[in-house]
Amino acid sequence: MIFVKEAKMSTKSIWAGEKEQLAFGATQVPVVHSVSFGYDDMDEWYDVAVGAKPGHIYGRNTNPTVQAFEDKIRILEGAEAATSFSTGMAAISNTLSTYLFPGDRVVSIKDTYGGTNKIFTEFLPKQQVEVVLCETGDHELIEEEIAKGCKVLYLESPTNPTVKITDIKRMAEAGKTAGALVIVDNTFATPVNQNPLELGADLVIHSATKFLGGHADALGGAVCGRKELIEPIYHYREINGATLDPMAAYLLLRGMKTLKLRVDQQNKNAAAIAEYLKSFDEVEAVFYPGLPEHPHHQTAKEQMRGFGGMLSFSVEGGVAGVRDLLPKLNYANRAANLGSVETVVGPSRTTSHVECTPEERAAMGIPEGLIRYSAGIEDIEDLKADLAQAFQSMKTYVNP
Ligand SMILES: *Cc1c(COP(=O)(O)O)cnc(C)c1O
Helix, strand or coil: CHHHHHCCHHHHHHHCCCHHHCCCCCCCCCCCCCCECCCCCHHHHHHHHCCCCCCCCECCCCCHHHHHHHHHHHHHCCCCEEEEECCHHHHHHHHHHHHCCCCCEEEEECCCCHHHHHHHHHHHHHHCCEEEEECCCCHHHHHHHHHCCCCEEEEECCCCCCCCCCCHHHHHHHHHHCCCEEEEECCCCHHHHCCCCCCCCCEEEEECCCCCCCCCCCCCEEEEECHHHHHHHHHHHHHHCCCCCHHHHHHHHHHHCCHHHHHHHHHHHHHHHHHHHCCCCCEEEEECCCCCCCCCHHHHHHHCCCCCCEEEEEECCHHHHHHHHHHHCCCCEECCCCCCCCCEEEECCCCCCCCCCHHHHHHCCCCCCEEEEECCCCCHHHHHHHHHHHHHCCCCCCCC
16 A cells, blocks of 8 residues: 555554455454364465465464554564564564574663563573673674674663663664674564664564553564565574464554554653653653753654653652652552553562562663653643652652
């Protein structure tokens, strides 16, 4: 569909990938709950099975509802090809497993998503893959490590929970020079705010569980890029089996229709909350790439169209302060997910960095009183009033 290619983000998020899968004159993509797809014509069956003809064979490989989801995210990221997964972590682990072998070297940053970090520190070393994790934002150091040679350069921007920014264009150039495959986890930014492929990345990964789905009711993942890079990943997944369920694909597709609307609102709400938080004595620090004082604000401004719906802030009193404040919020889920239409809050020591010791968290610049705030799409005046009443009834803490 030509018009989708030329269309703007909101039009794409509504129309892309849908028409090709419609049946019976229905205007909505069906949830095709069928494990297999039958053929009366043996030759046709064979042709589809060997990929000479389009069609579906078995649900672990492909499915029409899942294909609509893959097409939608592929078009939103401006990619040639895409494949999907049961979760974001499946997308990450399957992609890394497709391309990393014993003796290979991967360069990444310290602030990747907790699960990704576990792959780097726990699983890949067992497979004799050398992992180098650099200080996030130290571009010179990352460049030095890339130049020493690496098979994969793995980035995430903005990061969890202190929303640090990596210059994707600059790092992708360094990666290319070293012959590395450049992978970017774009979960926090979403295609609305950032398209890593345009900035030089080879592959872009999403946890569709978060902003893409947007309603915290379905798990999923995706990876997009050039056809020749996606095909081996698809093959790894179709054999190893981390397939996206058709019902989850449907929920994600339905959520993605409002992606642009939601993310625009979340960008606005997060920016307003970040600014508002600075006015409270109880707040020690606010981390949001849209704030001019954020150390990576300039890079964020250059590579992002919006600064995202994620921010974090630390409160006085550390753990006690968090324990006091968070239960007082009315319009927020206290939970581990993010990117949903509802505002979601949680302490980093309980969510993204629960596996770390307080010392490790301190070394990563994560105060014990740090709260991750995923802005929802509620009315900003209500969110501000909610924070105000919560701070007002908070006890006074004196930091040591
Ligand atoms: C949540 C998340 C993941 C993992 O996704 P799941 O769908 O939970 O497996 C990966 N990367 C980032 C940045 C995330 O926020």
